[in-house]
Amino acid sequence: MRTSNNQITKKDLMSIYIRSLSLEYSWNYERQQHMGYCFAMLPAIRRIYEKKEAQIEAARRHMEFFNTTPYVSTAIMGISTAMEESNADNTDFDTSSINSVKVALMGPLAGIGDSMFWGTLRVIATGIGTSLALNGNILGPILFWLIYNIPAYLVRYWCLKFGYGFGTSFLNRIEESGLMPKLTYGAAVIGLMVIGAMIPNMINIQIAGSLGTGESATAVQAILDGIMPSLLPLLMTLGVYGLLQKKVKVSWVLVILTSLGIIGALFGMFVV
Template sequence: MTDKSVKIEKADLMKSFWRFILAFQFGWNYERMQSVGYCFAMLPILKKTHPDPDDFKEAFIANLNFFNTNPVVGAPLILGAHIALEEAGASIDTTEGFKVGLMGPMAGIGDTVVWALYNSIIFSIGSIMALSGNVFGPILVILLVFFPYMAVRYWQFMWAYEQGANLLSSLGSGAFAKITEFATIVGLIVVGGFAPSIVSLSTPIQFSKEIEIGGEVVTQVVEIQAQLDAIMPYLLPMLITFLAYWLLKKKNWNPIQVIYLLIAIGFIGGAVGIFA
């Protein structure tokens, strides 16, 4: 049973936090995912809250149970709240139930906000800068990933520790769902705006016709690309982007299949003169 007389100090919290930062994904495996890294981060706390050797062994083994959530938005929050529950004397069943109940929902929020939206925007900006020969493109990506990730993780960890058992009611207020929905809308708009800059596709096809104007025979040339731009600028890049999205989401193609198809379209289209 957890020792309720133990007070978790700031030094203990920082030990756990830095273990999480440096080794959370160490020991990742297909059977229990992130459990080894999570248990390693909890060890400084478990040693204080479970001084009895047999009790510590039980808590140690319990923290090696399956665990998997987003490592940026989710894992530090669960870890911080778990430490608060340990300090409050919660049973192993309570803490394990708490972890299981939160890791799924937080993975959904974290994967959407971090991987699908934030990373897509940041890496798109960096890619555009790199493609234009700007060396600060990859440097910008490194800075905008490292420092925000560290800040977000630290804030979650400390906030969740302060919330403790009240965390579930805080998360149940609907604020996180609203933030996720708003971030999704903004992120999709921004990423969609990058498509014309990243995807380059045009057609050189043109039609010519000789017509008589004022007694003179002139050749009138109609460029298909100019007509497409008049209808909607960057129409072809957007269509090829929608094709890739449709294949990934609706037809369940994997990214490698989509890449091979786009390569084939580019080679064949270029060979027959459809695409520039």
């Protein structure tokens, strides 16, 4: 059990909040926001765990793939902090559930965050700011900055407090009721569903050419879609996964994919 010195404080939450502002500074194509997420979680990790080995293990947990709208990402950080606390208090806590919950939440929250900020608030701020700026009013860019950023920063902080408070009370209730194994299993299933749904949305491969001549010609891509929609993106994902399982370096995987794309486009195999 942790001592009073290991309890999360308001100062720790504020440190997480400030660090969350750099979530996308180290964005990359392999794991996207993972380094920014881990960086934001470090104050909580250092507070919760006394042993260096436990801190390193927790930091590694948060270096897995992560990507969501930055303004609502703090809700997941708050829940992760509560789950790390629960892990420190319970020796039989399933640490894999921490990443399972992250994966399960990042998709739905990204949909909410994108619609709220990119699709709504940004459009409103741009409309007001642009109309004033076109008339030579200096308030145009100022109002754009204020209308967009004030709600963004407030929502980011509110999400962190809500996520941490919700995670703490929720985890206490499910631990008392013995539902933790079911929660872990359900979160893992939802996480896999989210990742599976990302494949056709993020990967686009279309084969060029057709079979037959004249009006009876059938596009090869149409035949593949008839067998299974998004079959090629799925096969490519499984191929990349197989290479990674065989310990092929990510840099070599990128070289292979880039080479296939160039060769395929050069010889007219793919629709460009």
